Amino acid sequence: MNKITFSICITFTFLFFSAHSAPENAAISQIPGFDGTLPSKHYAGYVTIDENHGKKLYYYYVLSERNPSEDPVVLWLNGGPGCSSFDGFVYEHGPFNFEKTGGLPKLHLNPYTWTKVSNVIYLDSPAGVGLSYSENKTDYITGDIATALDAHKFLLEWFKIYPEYLSNPFFISGESYAGVYVPMLSYEVVKGLDAGVIPTINFKGYMVGNGVADEVFDGNAIVPFAHGMGLISDELYEEVVTVCEGKYYNSTKPDCERALSKVDEDVAGINMYNILEACYHGDISSKISLGKSNLPASFRKLGETERPLPVRTRMFGRAWPFRAPVKPGYVPSWPELLNGAPAVPCTDDVVATIWLNNEEVRKAIHADPINVAGDWVICTDKIAYYSDAGSMIPYHKILTARGYRALIFSGDHDLCVPFTGSEAWTRSLGYQVIDEWRRWWVDDQVAGFIQGYDNGLTFLTIKGSGHTVPEYKPKEALAFYSRWLEGKNI
Numbered sequence: 388m389n390k391i392t393f394s395i396c397i398t399f400t401f402l403f404f405s406a407h408s409a410p411e412n413a414a415i416s417q418i419p420g421f422d423g424t425l426p427s428k429h430y431a432g433y434v435t436i437d438e439n440h441g442k443k444l445y446y447y448y449v450l451s452e453r454n455p456s457e458d459p460v461v462l463w464l465n466g467g468p469g470c471s472s473f474d475g476f477v478y479e480h481g482p483f484n485f486e487k488t489g490g491l492p493k494l495h496l497n498p499y500t501w502t503k504v505s506n507v508i509y510l511d512s513p514a515g516v517g518l519s520y521s522e523n524k525t526d527y528i529t530g531d532i533a534t535a536l537d538a539h540k541f542l543l544e545w546f547k548i549y550p551e552y553l554s555n556p557f558f559i560s561g562e563s564y565a566g567v568y569v570p571m572l573s574y575e576v577v578k579g580l581d582a583g584v585i586p587t588i589n590f591k592g593y594m595v596g597n598g599v600a601d602e603v604f605d606g607n608a609i610v611p612f613a614h615g616m617g618l619i620s621d622e623l624y625e626e627v628v629t630v631c632e633g634k635y636y637n638s639t640k641p642d643c644e645r646a647l648s649k650v651d652e653d654v655a656g657i658n659m660y661n662i663l664e665a666c667y668h669g670d671i672s673s674k675i676s677l678g679k680s681n682l683p684a685s686f687r688k689l690g691e692t693e694r695p696l697p698v699r700t701r702m703f704g705r706a707w708p709f710r711a712p713v714k715p716g717y718v719p720s721w722p723e724l725l726n727g728a729p730a731v732p733c734t735d736d737v738v739a740t741i742w743l744n745n746e747e748v749r750k751a752i753h754a755d756p757i758n759v760a761g762d763w764v765i766c767t768d769k770i771a772y773y774s775d776a777g778s779m780i781p782y783h784k785i786l787t788a789r790g791y792r793a794l795i796f797s798g799d800h801d802l803c804v805p806f807t808g809s810e811a812w813t814r815s816l817g818y819q820v821i822d823e824w825r826r827w828w829v830d831d832q833v834a835g836f837i838q839g840y841d842n843g844l845t846f847l848t849i850k851g852s853g854h855t856v857p858e859y860k861p862k863e864a865l866a867f868y869s870r871w872l873e874g875k876n877i
């Protein structure tokens with residue numbers, strides 16, 4: 388081998404290796420609004436999942452502040468359908484607390500970020516949501532199955548770009564409508580593993596917070612919750628149990644409907660995301676402008692959060708209108724619900740909206756500008772979403788029976804997807820109880836309750852928390868999250 392050939396070989400070897408680690412062009416060097424030193428590396432960008440359609444999913448990847456090369460990689464998905472995972476990044480467990488300033492928010496480090504103990508990928512999914520988009524608008528008609536297939540495609544491409552994280556344990560997590568995204572995507576990943584799809588994802592398990600799972604269990608959960616929490620009387624409870632025969636999700640009987648309307652009346656005006664929190668009605672000062680978005684400009688101001696720097700008064704999450712669990716077929720978007728349904732609580736998402744629609748921020752976080760990717764809105768009505776996967780219970784059965792660990796957690800004061808439904812469906816799997824209902828603790832305080840089942844299934848409540856657990860109880864959330872990821876007792 389002559390000298391020239393040898394140096395070409397070296398060049399090729401070098402290119403080969405440099406192409407197989409975190410891409411430098413995805414690294415984030417500075418973040419508008421943040422002055423300090425980042426405690427870990429951040430990467431972000433698009434993964435094209437359909438070249439012909441120009442379909443691109445946006446991700447933001449935050450490395451662990453502890454040991455990124457060994458800590459788990461966790462994918463995070465917010466629900467909706469149609470809500471951006473920047474909801475989680477900005478308001479729940481992301482690396483920053485966002486301080487409202489009137490202009491561009493100020494960013495401070497979040498002491499309870501999940502990136503203290505894990506590498507987190509925030510993914511905007513499906514295309515059309517958050518900063519993700521497609522040049523072919525037919526992609527915006529979508530559903531559970533297409534969303535899972537695309538997210539799986541994303542993961543395979545993503546791990547090709549970041550192969551050094553393939554050996555880390557990998558988990559999928561999310562909340563609310565991600566109660567559908569998470570098991571569906573987990574199932575796709577497992578099918579891919581069975582088929583020998585490359586790269587091989589080191590999938591270990593999944594987490595769902597206040598997630599929807601099943602039309603019957605979720606639909607039947609609200610009445611017992613309202614009664615147990617003291618929101619309806621014993622008399623009304625007895626009446627509704629009798630006339631509806633314990634079935635509230637799908638009533639067609641007039642006397643059952645009448646009794647359920649009384650329940651509706653009693654809980655109307657309560658903050659459905661956290662029944663302990665304030666609900667402000669038509670507060671002029673809470674009116675916000677969302678620029679060119681289709682969202683209505685006025686929102687009702689809801690309760691305070693426990694975040695060190697309160698950035699919004701309530702979230703938008705999903706959210707079902709009361710007594711409307713997800714049913715097969717078209718799922719109305721949040722903006723649509725808001726126009727027609729005055730009972731649906733709203734939010735102040737002004738901080739995220741300002742930050743993510745600032746062109747300097749977009750450039751810094753490798754998002755396409757507004758004229759390409761569109762305005763960022765927390766929950767979009769750009770997509771037409773169909774629920775087409777049915778109950779998630781069969782997926783949970785398959786996944787847990789295959790040895791994948793599952794944590795189903797519930798803020799126990801959420802009326803939107805109440806713990807009563809999640810507790811009931813997890814129990815319905817019929818697994819043996821191996822860690823019988825007990826308290827779990829943070830700093831010598833009871834943080835909630837746990838029921839551990841065989842097959843790696845855990846049901847966990849977070850005491851006093853609403854719908855978005857890491858937003859209401861950031862410290863407790865980081866505690867159970869890190870214990871569960873490490874396979875310790877919670």
Ligand SMILES: *[C@@H]1O[C@H](CO)[C@@H](O)[C@H](O)[C@H]1NC(C)=O
Nearest residue numbers: 439440441522523524525526
């Ligand atoms: C968009 O995608 C659909 C379905 O694949 C295709 O029929 C259509 O021609 C595409 N439109 C454009 C403008 O490429």
Ligand SMILES: *[C@@H]1O[C@H](CO)[C@@H](O)[C@H](O)[C@H]1NC(C)=O
Nearest residue numbers: 602603636637638639640714
């Ligand atoms: C709900 O009710 C309708 C009409 O009574 C019925 O056709 C449907 O099967 C029911 N759905 C479930 C999940 O029981």
